[in-house]
Amino acid sequence: MLFQEKIESLLEALVSQGVSFHFPGSRPAGALFGLDQAYYPAESHSEHVEMIHLTNGQVAIQVNGAWFPLTVGQPQVFLMNTFHSEHFLDSERTYELFWLSLNPFMINLHTTGYSPDRGYGQSSLRRSLHPPRMEALWKCLKKPVLDRPRFMALLLECLDNCLKNPHAGSVDYHIAAVELVRRYLEDYYSRQIHLADLADMCHYSIGHLSAIFRKTVGVPVYEYLCRIRLTHAARLLRSGKHRIKDVATATGFTDQLYFSRRFSKQYGMAPSRYAERFGRKTKN
Known part of the structure; x- marks a missing residue:
């Protein structure tokens, strides 16, 4: 080992x-x-x-x-x-x-x-x-x-x-580094996440981490994070319990206009329309 x-x-x-x-x-x-x-x-x-x-x-x-x-x-x-x-x-x-x-x-x-x-x-x-x-x-x-x-x-x-247990959970380090970043993003998506901190966790340069992540996952780190945030935003909107600006903040978006633009691109409709169609009455 x-x-x-x-x-x-x-x-x-x-x-x-x-x-x-x-x-x-x-x-x-x-x-x-x-x-x-x-x-x-x-x-x-x-x-x-x-x-x-x-x-x-x-x-x-x-x-x-x-x-x-x-x-x-x-x-x-x-x-x-x-x-x-x-x-x-x-x-x-x-x-x-x-x-x-x-x-x-x-x-x-x-x-x-x-x-x-x-x-x-x-x-x-x-x-x-x-x-x-x-x-x-x-x-x-x-x-x-x-x-x-x-x-x-x-x-x-x-x-x-x-x-x-020397071989238990043993994987290639590059794969482990990508999995570490993926799990971190999935658990801490609501935080303000910096690529430099992710690279530090893996002891890689920002460029190297970005390259192996994109090669393995198929999208850049921040795009992967954005998709996670949008998935959780859609879940909150379906509940009908939250204002749209609160949903944006809760899922890590600091710019509500950017959130609305990305949400519309992902789901084909504005957050307000999505909430009306798939959730209970949403506060505006």
């Missing part, structure tokens, strides 16, 4: 060393002076949580603008909206970080690292894990105050399950 040894090593580290949590506004102990040429500009994520485990060498990690050395294998968790980046500690020494990206539906795995001859890079090999307890783990992460013991218990259970 791809990354099996790294998952086993991570499990051992979680049990023996625990985990260090970083959250918005936190400042790590033992901060270093500023470093230049980080592998990537500090980034934060509002739709997924990331964990790293140092598997080789030493590295400097930036958290919310402060750098600190990571020289042992204690796993680090970057909770949502926590800025982070990485940098070598010694330009003559290699390092490798094992990454877990936790989102509502799965855990995505990849590695980043540095070597003197190749510079910075990330693995082309990726893996997606689909443990049965993923939903419970995500709900734990979404709570306003993280229950750390429960998070640890659920994470250990998820990783252990993946080792015991």
